[in-house]
Amino acid sequence: MIYVLFAALIWAMGWGLNAVIANGRAAKTSAAQIGVPLIFGATVLIIWELLVTGLNISAVILPAPTAIASAFGANLAILWADFFQTFVKGAFSGYVIGCGAAFLVAIIVDRYDFLRRGLLPVGNFVAALPIVGTAPILVMWFGFDWQSKAAVVVVMVFFPMLVNTVAGLRDTSTMQRDLMRTYGASYAQTLLKLRIPAAMPFVFNGLKIATSLALIGAIVAEFFGSPVLGMGFRISTSVGQLALDMVWAEIVVAAIAGSLFYGLVAKIEQWVTFWHPSQRKH
Amino acid sequence: MTKVGPILTVVLAIMALWYVACIPMNVQETLTAAERAGAVVTPDNARARAEVGRFSLMLQNTETLAGSWSVERARLPAPHQIVAELWDSTWTEEVYGRRGIVNSGSLSNKSLIYHGWVTLSATVVGFAIGAGLGVLLAVGIVHSKTMDMSVMPWAIVSQTIPIVALAPMIIVVLYSFGIQGLIPKAVISAYLSFFPVVVGMVKGLRSPDAMQLDLLHTYNAGQGATFWKLRLPSSVPYLFTSLKVGIAASLVGAIVGELPVQRGGLGARMLGGSYYGQTEQIWAALFFAAGMAALLVALIGWVEARTLKRMGVQA
Numbered sequence: 027m028i029y030v031l032f033a034a035l036i037w038a039m040g041w042g043l044n045a046v047i048a049n050g051r052a053a054k055t056s057a058a059q060i061g062v063p064l065i066f067g068a069t070v071l072i073i074w075e076l077l078v079t080g081l082n083i084s085a086v087i088l089p090a091p092t093a094i095a096s097a098f099g100a101n102l103a104i105l106w107a108d109f110f111q112t113f114v115k116g117a118f119s120g121y122v123i124g125c126g127a128a129f130l131v132a133i134i135v136d137r138y139d140f141l142r143r144g145l146l147p148v149g150n151f152v153a154a155l156p157i158v159g160t161a162p163i164l165v166m167w168f169g170f171d172w173q174s175k176a177a178v179v180v181v182m183v184f185f186p187m188l189v190n191t192v193a194g195l196r197d198t199s200t201m202q203r204d205l206m207r208t209y210g211a212s213y214a215q216t217l218l219k220l221r222i223p224a225a226m227p228f229v230f231n232g233l234k235i236a237t238s239l240a241l242i243g244a245i246v247a248e249f250f251g252s253p254v255l256g257m258g259f260r261i262s263t264s265v266g267q268l269a270l271d272m273v274w275a276e277i278v279v280a281a282i283a284g285s286l287f288y289g290l291v292a293k294i295e296q297w298v299t300f301w302h303p304s305q306r307k308h
Numbered sequence: 309m310t311k312v313g314p315i316l317t318v319v320l321a322i323m324a325l326w327y328v329a330c331i332p333m334n335v336q337e338t339l340t341a342a343e344r345a346g347a348v349v350t351p352d353n354a355r356a357r358a359e360v361g362r363f364s365l366m367l368q369n370t371e372t373l374a375g376s377w378s379v380e381r382a383r384l385p386a387p388h389q390i391v392a393e394l395w396d397s398t399w400t401e402e403v404y405g406r407r408g409i410v411n412s413g414s415l416s417n418k419s420l421i422y423h424g425w426v427t428l429s430a431t432v433v434g435f436a437i438g439a440g441l442g443v444l445l446a447v448g449i450v451h452s453k454t455m456d457m458s459v460m461p462w463a464i465v466s467q468t469i470p471i472v473a474l475a476p477m478i479i480v481v482l483y484s485f486g487i488q489g490l491i492p493k494a495v496i497s498a499y500l501s502f503f504p505v506v507v508g509m510v511k512g513l514r515s516p517d518a519m520q521l522d523l524l525h526t527y528n529a530g531q532g533a534t535f536w537k538l539r540l541p542s543s544v545p546y547l548f549t550s551l552k553v554g555i556a557a558s559l560v561g562a563i564v565g566e567l568p569v570q571r572g573g574l575g576a577r578m579l580g581g582s583y584y585g586q587t588e589q590i591w592a593a594l595f596f597a598a599g600m601a602a603l604l605v606a607l608i609g610w611v612e613a614r615t616l617k618r619m620g621v622q623a
Contacts (some may be wrong), residue, residue, distance in 0.1 A: 045454040053453070066458035087481055144314030148322075155601050156560045158472075159574075159594040164584035167383065241470040247475070249567050250582055257473070262568065265476045271576070273477050281469040288468035 033073045040069030072254035085237060089271040092300025097271035098278060104260070105279050112257040113283050115172035120179025125236055128184045129229070132191035133217070146192060153185040161247040170251045178247040190213035190235070194228025195221050227302050230295035237287045326387055331376045332362045333384035339365065341379055342372040385588045390595060392421065393588040420596050426573040427562050428600060430490050434497020435558040439551060443497070443507030449506070450513040450539065451531065463506050471500055472561065476568045483569070493565035493573070500561035501554035508550025512543025541619060550611035555604045563597060574600075 044062050052058050071091050077083070078090040085093060098105065162180045168174035182214045198221055206216045248258025257276050262274040339357060343349045350368045365413060366373060377386040385393075401419040404411075429508075449456045450553045475496045482492040516538050524534045566575030574593045581589035 041454065041458075044458050048454040048457045049449050053457070058458070062454075062457040063459075063461040067462065087484060140314050141318070143311070144316075144318035148318050149353050151602065154556050154605050155598040156556070156563055158560055159563060159578055159590075159597050162578050162590050163587065163594070166582060166585075168588065238470065242472050245470050245473050246564055249564070250579065261473055262476050265480050265568065268480075270477060270481075277473050277477075280473050284468045284470055285465050 027080070029076045033080065036069060036076065040065055040072075069169050086268040086270055089274060093271045094274040094278065096107070098268075098275040101272065102273060103256075107255050108257045108276065109279055109283060111172060111253070111255050112143050112175065112244050112248065113241070116175030116247070117179055117240040119172070120176035120244065121236060121240040123176065124180035124183035124240075125187045125233060128187035128232070129191055132188050132195060133188075135188070135192055136195040136221075137213075142192060146189065149185045149188050149192075149210060153189055157182045157185075158243060158246045161243070162250045165247060165250045170253055175244045175247045175252075175256075177241040179240045180252040182239045182243040186235045186239065187229075187232040190228045190232030191225060194225030197228060198224045209233060226295075226299045230291065230299065233291050234288060235270070235296070237291055238284060241284050241287070245280065323387055326384075326607050327377065330382070330384050330386050331366060331373055333468065334376045334379050334382045335362050335369075336364050337379045337382055338375045339369055341374060341376055347372050352362070371542045381585050381587055383587065385591055389588055390591045393592040397589070397592055419576075420577070420592060423572055423574050423577050423593070424600060426571075427493075427559070427566065427575065427597070430493035430562040430573070431497050431555070431604070432564065433490060434494035434499075434561060435501050435555050437494065438498035438501035438558065439505045439554055441503045442550075442554070443509050443547070443614060445502075445506050446509035446513060447535070449510050451535075452609075456573065460510065463503055466503050467507065471503075472564050473562065474499070475536055475564045479565060479568045483548075489571070492569075493562045496565040497558040497561040500557040503524075504553045504557060505547075506551045508546050508553070509543060512546025513539045513549075515546065544615060544619065545612075545621075548608060548615070552605050553606050555608060556601055559597065559601050 044065055047058050047062055047065075049055060074088075075090050076089055089097075131218070135145050160181050163175075164177040164181070165174045168177050202224075203216065203234060204222060206220050211219070245258040245261070248256045249262055252259040257280055260276050261273050264270070264276070323429060332469075336354070336357060339349045340354055343352070343354075349357075349372060351360055351365075376382075378389070382389070385487075397418075397420045447460070449460055476495055478499075479492045482488070482495065520538060521534070524538055529537070540621075562573070563575035563578070566573035567579055569576075574597045575592040578590050581587065581593065
């Protein structure tokens with residue numbers, strides 16, 4: 027009981043501290059912008075730990091954060107192998123192939139108005155479908171190893187990327203295109219010097235959406251069959267063994283990988299589209 | 309006509325490609341089936357054929373290739389086979405099946421309609437919970453600076469995390485509390501639709517510009533009046549956009565939630581099909597799920613159009 031009271035106290039303290047910072051004079055500083063969510067996260071973790079200990083919650087229902095951390099530390103080699111199998115081999119190769127193919131197809135689609143009017147509604151339609159459902163089929167075609175996971179990722183990221191890139195390639199004003207014409211620029215020159223750079227904010231929007239889709243696709247595809255490693259494999263087998271600390275450790279890996287991947291793409295975006303209003307520093 | 313023409317062409321082209329692709333994809337199965345039926349096939353046993361490439365097999369056995377579109381358990385079933393399977397597992401099963409209406413007097417529990425309903429109910433319940441909580445949290449975030457600074461960064465970060473990975477664990481943990489059936493899947497659905505709605509709704513509630521907020525301030529409007537008369541109406545387009553993302557995510561959540569426990573639903577149907585090599589069953593379930601997703605998104609789009617029209621927004 028003392029633990030539960032202590033947890034309530036910690037919650038009040040953490041929230042109070044955040045309220046003071048957020049409503050105080052320092053709220054606009056970058057230290058506060060980073061500090062407040064960190065304090066909130068730490069508060070939640072401490073309360074989680076205290077409640078699990080205080081209420082005697084069994085480890086097969088909810089393991090404590092310290093248990094997850096020790097499982098993480100004890101299984102670094104396994105986690106790394108799973109990460110390499112699922113993320114580097116499956117998700118990342120699929121991401122590169124899928125986004126690259128979508129980009130090239132988008133350029134062709136954009137060139138021919140007929141294709142754009144035909145393929146874009148179909149692409150929009152497919153982008154909203156539960157494409158993870160193709161996983162069992164692709165696993166059957168490409169086998170249990172990472173190739174089938176990459177294939178699922180390719181199918182998943184292709185259409186969101188295609189739709190975004192086509193929208194981006196059209197995002198130039200008549201004035202800009204006319205200027206290129208007065209320069210006597212050819213189609214290829216207009217494409218390379220005006221339209222692809224102008225499309226970049228849209229392209230990166232697609233790339234960012236695709237980062238999380240890629241991880242989802244790779245992990246879910248492993249639920250349908252995989253070699254004896256991989257994040258999805260480890261999650262489904264550890265759930266079967268009621269080793270939930272391992273499941274959580276794997277989820278921590280997925281969370282870190284997902285946000286780092288997203289962060290990396292966002293960083294490249296900042297670097298490529300520095301001219302765009304949304305990237306300018308005030 | 310200018311709109312339908314290109315779309316129709318693209319769809320037809322995809323169909324044609326599909327039929328062509330069936331030939332190399334199914335060549336092994338086609339030749340085995342033809343051999344069993346007594347036709348002459350060069351390399352005359354399956355093991356020898358396994359070592360020959362698909363395309364040389366096609367060139368050596370041009371007469372038997374017509375069977376490519378009617379093989380059972382094909383690697384790539386032809387579209388008409390999938391349509392036939394869809395028809396069989398909905399109408400035929402419901403009416404004439406062993407547990408259909410003619411033989412048992414009630415609707416079948418083996419049809420795609422039954423499985424689709426299992427998935428749909430979990431999706432809709434989960435979506436309602438997730439979207440409702442998402443809107444509430446967004447309202448909290450907009451009105452409390454503490455909440456905004458503490459929770460919002462996590463809500464954004466969580467969108468980059470593959471939350472589906474949690475699905476098997478949620479199912480098992482809830483099962484150990486004796487909760488099973490619809491609720492665990494709905495929890496996953498809710499979880500997946502929650503964060504897109506929060507992020508979209510916060511954006512929407514913040515979309516009134518300073519001028520509009522200042523105007524309400526000069527009217528001496530309180531927080532409540534500002535919320536009901538300005539923030540909420542201007543958030544509607546954002547809300548519907550995120551609801552469309554949310555319901556698609558919900559459906560994925562429900563399907564993935566059906567993988568660990570095989571108690572009906574489209575996800576169970578897909579996994580069952582992949583265990584037993586019933587490719588047509590997987591494809592039929594996939595198309596059924598796709599149709600459901602399209603209907604759900606279209607339904608929200610329809611409500612959106614109606615709402616915006618009632619609000620006087622020019623579409």
